[in-house]
Amino acid sequence: MYSIRWLLAKFLWIALFCFSFDFAISDDKPINNGMVLSGESGKAPNLILLKWTAPGDNGYIGQAAGYDLRYQPYINGPINTEAKWKTAIQVWGEPPPSQAGQRDSMTIDGLIYRGRYYFCLKTYDTGGNFSLLSNSPMIIVGDNIQCSYIRGDINNNKEVTIIDATYLINFLYKNNPAPYIIEAGDVDGDGNIDIFDVTYLINYLYKGGLIPACNLPAVL
Numbered sequence: 001m002y003s004i005r006w007l008l009a010k011f012l013w014i015a016l017f018c019f020s021f022d023f024a025i026s027d028d029k030p031i032n033n034g035m036v037l038s039g040e041s042g043k044a045p046n047l048i049l050l051k052w053t054a055p056g057d058n059g060y061i062g063q064a065a066g067y068d069l070r071y072q073p074y075i076n077g078p079i080n081t082e083a084k085w086k087t088a089i090q091v092w093g094e095p096p097p098s099q100a101g102q103r104d105s106m107t108i109d110g111l112i113y114r115g116r117y118y119f120c121l122k123t124y125d126t127g128g129n130f131s132l133l134s135n136s137p138m139i140i141v142g143d144n145i146q147c148s149y150i151r152g153d154i155n156n157n158k159e160v161t162i163i164d165a166t167y168l169i170n171f172l173y174k175n176n177p178a179p180y181i182i183e184a185g186d187v188d189g190d191g192n193i194d195i196f197d198v199t200y201l202i203n204y205l206y207k208g209g210l211i212p213a214c215n216l217p218a219v220l
Contacts, residue, residue, distance in 0.1 A: 035135075036134065036135055037136075037137055038050070038137060047107055047111070048108045050121075051105045052104055052105075052121060054098040054102050064125050065125050066094065066097065067104075067121060069094050070089060070090050071088060071119045071120070072084070072089055073118075077118065078118045078120075078136035080120075081133075082133075085122070094106060112141060113141055114140065114141060114142055114211040116138055116141075120134055150184065151189060151212040152164055154168050154171075154184055160205070160212055168187075168193075171193075187200040188200045
C-alpha cells in the first residue's frame, strides 16, 4: 500500500506538470491594441507608405505573429467597425511584425493617383488572438508630390474649394476673367474647359469624387 503522503505528493506533482504544460502552450493574453496607423504618399504617384509601431504578443511585450492590413475608398467612410473591416479590401504581403515598440512600415501600390483611401490594421499572435481595430486614417495618394499647378485650383491659392467652382462658372457663363493658370481650368484633363469641369469639381467637393489631378513636372 502506498502511504497517504506519497499519494498526495504524486497528485501534486501531476497537477503541477499539467499546469506547467498548459501554461507553456496557452496564449490567451490579449494582444496589445494600441497601434496608431499613419501614412504618407510614396515616391511614385500611385504609392502610399504606411507606418506604425509594432505591438507585443502578450500585452505590450514579445512579438506578434502577423498583420492584417485593409483599405477602402474614401466614399465608404473610415474602417471603424467590424462590419466595415470584413468588407474592406485586404492587402497581401504584410511584413512580419518586429519586436514590440519598434517601427514597422509597408508600401501599398496600384492605387489611383489623387484618390482618397481609408486604411486600418489588425495584428494577431500565435494563439489566434486578434487585436482590435487600429485607427483608420484617410490618406490622399500623391498628396506630398510637388505640383506646378493643381487642376481645379482656379484662383491659384493652392487649394480646391467651392470658390473655384464659382470662379469657373463665372468664367464660362458671365465673361469673368480666365483662371490664373488657364490649364487649371481643365479639371478633368480632357483638353477642354467646359461644364464637365464644373461637374467634376462639384462631384469632388460634395459627392466623394476623385481629387482633381496635379500637373506633375516632367521627369528629366
